[in-house]
Amino acid sequence: MPEVRELEWLRESKPSERMLGYPQAICEALDQALALDPRVFVMGQGVDDPGGMFGTTKGLHNTHGAARCFDTPLAEASMTGVAIGAALGGMRPVYMHNRSDFLFLTLDQLVNHASKWHYMFAGAVSVPIVVWACIGRGWGSGAQHSQALQGTMMQYPGLKVVMPSTAYDAKGLMLAAIADNNPVLILEHRHNFKYKGAVPEKVYTVPIGKGVVRRAGSDVTIAGISNMVNEALLAAKDLAAIGIDAEVVDLRSLRPLDETLVLESLRKTGRLVVTDSGWKTGGVAAEVAAIAAEKGLEFLKAPVRRVTCPDVPTPSGYTLEQAFYAAKDDIIEAVRTIVPPRR
Amino acid sequence: MPEVRELEWLRESKPSERMLGYPQAICEALDQALALDPRVFVMGQGVDDPGGMFGTTKGLHNTHGAARCFDTPLAEASMTGVAIGAALGGMRPVYMHNRSDFLFLTLDQLVNHASKWHYMFAGAVSVPIVVWACIGRGWGSGAQHSQALQGTMMQYPGLKVVMPSTAYDAKGLMLAAIADNNPVLILEHRHNFKYKGAVPEKVYTVPIGKGVVRRAGSDVTIAGISNMVNEALLAAKDLAAIGIDAEVVDLRSLRPLDETLVLESLRKTGRLVVTDSGWKTGGVAAEVAAIAAEKGLEFLKAPVRRVTCPDVPTPSGYTLEQAFYAAKDDIIEAVRTIVPPRR
């Protein structure tokens, strides 16, 4: 892994505040939830491994016991159902996957069941489960181990979907998801794990459904999620150097999506670049662009741009990976096609 | 079922031509493929039932034998894999589901495997399978038996997705899908089955990836798929009566999507309504609206409108179903919000 890059502007904190690694922030959220609420448990392949799911669950089985944090068989479909049933029985399961690709095995339970049980029975029961899945990336993870499935996952009524981009949000959204009475999917991106951020020790939640402006600007709105927010911030810095003042919006939650925030920003800047780590067609960027076309047309001074991964399975080779992943420079390029040069 | 409504404008034919029911058109395609190509076989729960999958496979097991058209156990995940393996072994399977909701059980095989096998092995092998799934609707089918999943399914590189709207296309796209060397998903809508259309007896294909203008018009483009094309045509008729001249574009194929056709139409009309039988958020309509925002902004004289089902699981009750499903009137309403009144 490359060295930890701390983006100062991600710190919602004074220098005196405590800095915590991104995975540790998730771990702290789980630890606090386990301590505070006896209904909570954490399950998933390898949550009690020495690595502790990239550190996000490290040691929880020791602190809280094997009954509260436990490994599962390789049976993602049924284990999702087990989580649903446990939730119906009054528990609050957190089910963790180290690759989001495995979600495909669970969709009958997650979408046909978890996301609909409340509705089909007109509210008689709720299914408070948290599913956490991590998007893999790099080192030849390849087509079956690095899919970013948020575009698919944001489509299902009844299922909330969030994607944090900072350690602060990773903790706060995990606690909010556990507190929520509905199925919540947290899609995490492996690249975020290299960050540190200011994370209060106290228990706090970040509201599901609210985005946040990470950098105010007037020339263009860059709306992104998860790791692409960091790329957007890096892009904004470079753009500032050439006189373009970008506003960076972190969507943070995909369902519900903070449409108002996007439209407010667009009203101000008149230009929109949407950036996502998923595929282009039918993905997150499509939805945000559609909102602009539907409700923000009057503000649009230039075409919307989507900066995403291209519509191809993830290749394994390093050179192809480099070509595949969208990053800072792609955002800058997209911005420059719609913002007139300043200097 | 309500009586068969034949929309004259759907007939690409002279009155002398043969009219065929929609399910029978599919059945004829399968029959011809089975007769012409010994590699083809048809599998699926109930394909050899008395009903013959709503008539689409009726009698095929008698004509072509039980080895070419056969029932499967209730094991959608593995049966998809069986189809993939058979394709790798030189066969051309057509796997039919009577409800598209069951696709969720198959996505690991369909998306993680079928759609990627060609790419992961750099073209060494191909996976020519056809998956056909029918979107249920009405009579309290409810949340788990009437999902329209095209928004999800159009996102996966390597998987082609088509949705016919006429009997002619249903036959031609089935034959094209069988001839294609890639996994092709045909999403069918139950509501189409009440139509008849002109269907040549000969073997023909409809190109995957090409949309078609079903009605030329100058005031607004209504882009739709599958059964919503029929609603769009009905809407266009009513709109004509109040002086609004709508162009109706049948996307027909979602992946690849005929972007050019949409943009050409938009260039002409300057206004766009997208209509789909799926959910709004992240769905087909989002992608088409995004294309407009990205590449058609200069043509847009008014905001894009999406006419879809709302973001809620399908209810069972009749009154709620009525409120849930988008139809002709919703399209008319949407058009009227963006086209100035003519009379």
Place this chain on the structure above:
Amino acid sequence: MNIPRETLLSLYHDMLRTRRVEESIESLYHEDQMKTPIHLYIGQEAIAAGVCAHLRDDDPIFTTYRSHGQYLSKGGDLNSMIAELHCKETGCSKGRGGSMHLIDLSAGHYGSSAIVGGCLPIATGMAFAKKAQGSDAVTVTFFGDGATEEGIFYESVNYAMLKKLPVVFVLENNEWAVCSHVSTRKIGENLFHGADPEHLYTAKVDGNAVLDVYEEAGRAFAHARSGKGPAFLECMTYRIRGHAGSGSDADLGYRSPEDIEVWAKRCPIRSFRAWLLREEVETPIELERMDAQIETEIENAFAFATASPLPKGEDLLLHIYGE
């Protein structure tokens, strides 16, 4: 086995009531007031009755689209069920679910899925929760022979065995999945019958003999409730009616009308009635009285449903999320 008289009568009452409900639904279905698919339980009543007789209100059950019998035998409210079949606001799922999605929490019925096999892991998870909470409740899930072909069945039973969960898997093998005979979908005995008895209590029973079901289910529950782990109970029966909708489908030609005849003759209710009379558990007059009382109850339920309001279109967006 020495079964108390009240239990015997209650088994009979349960079966008869379910049958009469199904017959009423069937006879009224053509009127199109129940705009929802129906999957009748006729001929399988002994299974729900015999199994549910062992259950407490706090023993959760999960069912399928073919669940009128289980819902009623578990104590689900009849009015709410009939109203749900009419998709009325007073239905157990307020018309959002329809016939395939019944629920009655007060009776411990936690819902039914229209996805074959869908409830198997969910019931397993419920059992997990009950065990974690220190309760001695036993969770039950009913499912058809078709569901045993789904991988999730295997995964669920495996997990229940691994964690010794108090869950009883009740397979209603009625030989058919829609128009497919079980012999065309499966070969050989269900593998779980060969599981180590230490890990899984298994039994196979005539599903049309209510006392056999009752007895075997009793053992399965004793096993599960005492913390010894899951049980798997296969009940052999037959689907008398068509897969969905009302009436016989003997004319469709996919199965032999004689088979249907044979099984119809093995009616679990008729034979048990004869037994009750033979053993002088009850008099014919009292049994008739029971029948009449059931008829009234059902008439009232239909009247309730018919009089109830439909959901309002503007309420479409309610109940997507829980508070």
Place this chain on the structure above:
Amino acid sequence: MNIPRETLLSLYHDMLRTRRVEESIESLYHEDQMKTPIHLYIGQEAIAAGVCAHLRDDDPIFTTYRSHGQYLSKGGDLNSMIAELHCKETGCSKGRGGSMHLIDLSAGHYGSSAIVGGCLPIATGMAFAKKAQGSDAVTVTFFGDGATEEGIFYESVNYAMLKKLPVVFVLENNEWAVCSHVSTRKIGENLFHGADPEHLYTAKVDGNAVLDVYEEAGRAFAHARSGKGPAFLECMTYRIRGHAGSGSDADLGYRSPEDIEVWAKRCPIRSFRAWLLREEVETPIELERMDAQIETEIENAFAFATASPLPKGEDLLLHIYGE
């Protein structure tokens, strides 16, 4: 069993070659020229060798991310494999797949999946095609103990039994799935061992004894090739290295270093070498020569891979669809 000398030597050669390849990969992995996850097969070589010895080029196999051994024993090209590990354009998957996605059609290797259990139904489908085409080819799929927990395993074997498909399911039970011991994921014997022998030929064998594997696999193939249906072969072995990457993981603390020691001592290659010498099948000098020849072959393969070009970024969009 009377095994021809060439077969004995070829079994040894296969195992030794795989081991040397794995050792070379392992020793060079830290150089970061192979930018792809690796899953070493060290200690399990007898399984691939013993099974593949029975296979013809037209017998298809499907494997997992841990498939270097099966790929090589089946006759997959070494140069293409090492180049693929370097994600080079000359690799068997032109650098699109990496170590987890090997293929060599000329050797009948149809690909490997990084999804646990992913190839089980695909192999079943291939067997379906072969049978439909009237071929007597037998399809093989290798998979780990973890894969048997997935429902798709159950579904696939069921289907193979139902349709009497010529497929052999080779379970490599190496006790571990990443850091989870099989005993924490499963309880009791694999249920398929209890299947009716009419429907499934089953055997369990010491996976570190190449002759045992060879013999049992021979029976399984004879069964499948003669049209009697599928077979299930469970090979008991142990994962000596960490789940992924290079080197020992004995220090991680999730398993006992003594266990690893014990199993390392039961090296299938060392014991077979001793046997070959004891039985005077071959002389030590010839075995050394074999080793040296293998070393040269491997050096050449690495040289080939190193000298080969990387895929070009502008070719990213190739190979999405087939013609």
